[in-house]
Amino acid sequence: MAAMRLGTADHLGWAVAVTATGDHRVVDRRRIELIEPGLPVAPIHHAGGPHQLHRSGERLSDTELAALVADVRACVVRAASAAFEELAAVLSAPISSLSLRTWPAGFPADIAVQRRVPYESRADAIMYRQVLADVARNRGWAIHLYDPKTVEAEAARLLGKRADEVLRGPRAMLGPPWAKDHRVALAATIVAA
Numbered sequence: 778m779a780a781m782r783l784g785t786a787d788h789l790g791w792a793v794a795v796t797a798t799g800d801h802r803v804v805d806r807r808r809i810e811l812i813e814p815g816l817p818v819a820p821i822h823h824a825g826g827p828h829q830l831h832r833s834g835e836r837l838s839d840t841e842l843a844a845l846v847a848d849v850r851a852c853v854v855r856a857a858s859a860a861f862e863e864l865a866a867v868l869s870a871p872i873s874s875l876s877l878r879t880w881p882a883g884f885p886a887d888i889a890v891q892r893r894v895p896y897e898s899r900a901d902a903i904m905y906r907q908v909l910a911d912v913a914r915n916r917g918w919a920i921h922l923y924d925p926k927t928v929e930a931e932a933a934r935l936l937g938k939r940a941d942e943v944l945r946g947p948r949a950m951l952g953p954p955w956a957k958d959h960r961v962a963l964a965a966t967i968v969a970a
Contacts, residue, residue, distance in 0.1 A: 780873030782969055783864070783918070784962035785809075786925070787878060787905050790818035794860070795962035796868065799970070801936070803947045804868065806959055809860040811853050811905060819901040820845045825892040843888045846904070853908040861916060875913035876965035877906045879922035921969035925961055932964035943967070 779799045786793045790812040796805040817823045825842035837845065865872060880903040885891055891900040910920045923931075933940035944963060948955030 779870060781868055781870050782874050782876065782966035783872050783913075784876040784965035784969070785878075785909065786958035786962045786965075787811075787902065787909070789901060789905070792905075792909070793958040793962055794864065795959055795966065796864065796872065797963055797966045798870075801943045801963070801967055803951065803963060805864060806947070806951065806955075806962075807860075807864070809857070811856045811860075811909075812849065813852050813856070816849050816852055817845070820849050821888070821891050821897050821900040821904075825888070825897070839889045839892075842892060846888060850904060850908055853905060854912060857909050857912040861912060865916075872916075872918055874919040874921055874966075874969050875909065876921040876923055876962070876969045877909055878902075878925050880906055919969075921965065923965040923968055928961055928964045928968055932967040935967055935970075 781796050781798060781804065784795045784797070790810070792809045792811060794805075794807050794809050795803060797803050812818050820842065824845055825837050861872075880899075884899075884903055885896055890896060913920060929944065932944065936943050944960050945955075947959070947963070
């Protein structure tokens with residue numbers, strides 16, 4: 778059995794996940810919830826960032842924010858682990874790789890730095906991707922990073938004349954939803970090959 782590839786298009790607190798075969802046939806698409814009710818989807822930006830407009834209360838100290846981020850990360854680990862387990866249980870072959878939006882190499886890990894401009898607006902999204910990558914690595918999956926601005930064009934170049942059929946065909950076959958996030962996630966599995 779050939780292994781499957783999983784591509785994601787993440788958002789704060791959730792992600793679109795598209796699973797495809799080696800010949801780029803979509804076998805599963807779903808929305809994965811990554812955060813539990815009661816926790817902020819963007820703890821650094823909303824609870825620790827410099828802008829009062831984005832906060833719902835007083836600015837947390839570095840220690841308080843680090844504890845909140847640790848709680849959110851643990852929640853994302855639980856949610857992603859459960860979602861990946863559920864997905865693996867319904868597939869006819871194992872998943873070999875996970876494709877994620879890229880993040881800057883050397884992005885700061887220190888909360889005191891992350892909460893400052895320009896990092897605070899990206900820190901939460903990067904945290905989700907890093908946790909998804911860690912959970913996938915623990916399952917033995919390879920990690921592929923992609924640029925969301927160029928991945929569809931890269932996939933189309935690799936697919937040649939089949940590009941439209943492969944990237945847009947699932948909407949006709951599977952029905953809605955099949956939007957840009959789905960195409961990007963599928964394209965990421967193609968580029969990962």
